[in-house]
Amino acid sequence: MSLPIDPPPRLLMGPGPITADPRVLRAMSAQLVGQYDPAMTAYMTETMALYRQVFVTENEHTFLVDGTSRAGIEAALVSLLEPGDRVLVPVFGRFGHLLTEIAERCRAEVHTVEVPWGEVVPAELVEEAVVRVRPKLLATVQGDTSTTMCQPLADLGEICRRHDVLFYCDATASLGGNELPADAWGLDVVTAGLQKCLAGPSGSAPITLSPRAAALIAARRHVEAGIATDDDVPRGARIASNYLDLAQIMEYWGPRRLNHHTEATTMLYGARECARILLEEGLDRAIDRHRRHGEAMLAGVRGLGLQVFGDVAHKMTNVVAVHIPDGVDGDAVRAGLLEDYGLEIGTSFGPLHGRVWRIGTMGYNARTDAVLTTLAVLEQALRAAGVPVTPGAGVGAAREVYA
């Protein structure tokens, strides 16, 4: 017979998921109410209002998709794209590839602009490709944790407006810890997840849709046979997914409260609390906090003599990648950190697997004690692996940033 859940204590300083804020877990331990209970519909309405503030948007259609962050990505792409539509994806890491992969499964015609991992895509390159490809949609990641790069978006929004292109952004790894004012930057659709800067568990995907994105999606509205009324005349090309059909999900969250899935109440409690505590702190202060602790960690790993990967000027606030020193077995060091110290850091994917370590400072763990503890432990692990380190140099460099 299996025993009850009793996970070992960990300090999760990888690229996410990270340690959840205990307030989020407490919110998620609350008892359920019915799907159409006034308390439930009020929580849904409040959640929409809270995420409007997190996305810095006036978009009415701001809600949750019930699934992990990639459910949000797929909901956006499958609902925006019709077979044969052209989509342009700037690829600067694994999650750009994921966008192309999902868009291809939507049977879109996918074009990319690629740069080497560790760089971001210059706006001129994007505009040149927009002019050449004439896409319906520009789909980009903001922060690609596989490389730690944070793609500048402000100029891209303007390019999209200029060429009448829809603009989608996957902000899973960046939202709440990096600036992303959706309306000011001309974003039509943004999706996210809870497990990075929002300090919650994976499993719910906040999304916001601009009025023009919502109108485009509503023009493909097909209500299910089992619940459609005579007024629900099918419109446009049916969206290829039912579960991720934003036309129906918009109406589930909207005043009609059209029955669709059964809302994942516990995940909603968690998503609402993630936004609530972020806004209680203040969005700008939370972003500043991520910046400050990210700078401290950056200084700290440099103090330990580690070489930082990629274009530091375009690094996300909340994660840093460092080259694994020559001759060091990176996975063995990570296993030792976990076993001996309960500390988790990450490696990366594809061309960077086993070549870099990724260290996060995000959400609940964008904290001084988490940063200093990580650097103290890392110093011990590097020394044990035979890497020469100046005693106290990592913690010392971080302390200087805090001073």
Next chain:
Amino acid sequence: MSLPIDPPPRLLMGPGPITADPRVLRAMSAQLVGQYDPAMTAYMTETMALYRQVFVTENEHTFLVDGTSRAGIEAALVSLLEPGDRVLVPVFGRFGHLLTEIAERCRAEVHTVEVPWGEVVPAELVEEAVVRVRPKLLATVQGDTSTTMCQPLADLGEICRRHDVLFYCDATASLGGNELPADAWGLDVVTAGLQKCLAGPSGSAPITLSPRAAALIAARRHVEAGIATDDDVPRGARIASNYLDLAQIMEYWGPRRLNHHTEATTMLYGARECARILLEEGLDRAIDRHRRHGEAMLAGVRGLGLQVFGDVAHKMTNVVAVHIPDGVDGDAVRAGLLEDYGLEIGTSFGPLHGRVWRIGTMGYNARTDAVLTTLAVLEQALRAAGVPVTPGAGVGAAREVYA
């Protein structure tokens, strides 16, 4: 500023979601560990083993889809069906329509056998249609809460084997409270949810795949560009969804632990605890418990003079539908039950909306005190609505069943 989550106390006696077992909520309040932490992978392996017992199967590929129950349904259909494949769906309520709806979005050729709401589909009708349609897949709901009917499946499995048809069942509303031995009944794929007899919240979809279903799905394996190795040669027609691509999700849960989504850790904790407490009680005992309390509720509502909807011989154990008495505003009564007593019961969809109430006895609420309290309160509400009731007749009839 929004306040923390603090839902009003409710006794959820509708068709689900129902009140969660407090042990499940406690499991879900546990802190996170990393996605590839040995503790996490052990929890995943244990969860697979537990759900094999819940589904009564030897199927290796038994795991969770990260989403609500309809994510599990869509994962099954989009991964099994290719465009143009024929699928046969017995329709005896709203959730049969949902299967046709999702299969159509997979671009399958969908055929149905329909019976009036309140009946189940005779096996001869299904076999006749199988012979006529020659489908690749028979897709049926087991318990359709919209009508409370429980489709007999044992004969259908034999029909499918005889005609070499794949057999899928949506057991969202029935699993854990009605018999469903997947292997013995020849089921190839079964999906479920937590929010009914499993006593958890919506948001995770257990699934089991027979070896032949798994082989068929694996023959359509396309690993993502960002993480594929040279050995990952694409095979067959790519599955139209990435998020719900069971070929990749099987490998995420399998020994290779191929990176796909970031597992929804908190939902996994909950799903594991749902199975753990069910098996601690014993699957057969849990089904007996649902049967006993379902019979008590059935006797109770009849004792109150209410007329039961549908073919009672084929009723699910865990929910009963009763005709709303003439002249009674069913929605007003339900609102009063919620407001005055914190008690929730349901209505239904489509042709039954406003015509029936649905009362559940499932999961944590398949309990004597919950049944008797519901009947006591319902008596008061009926009397207040002007329906003649014999004082104590509902509770009394239920007590006789318990005696």
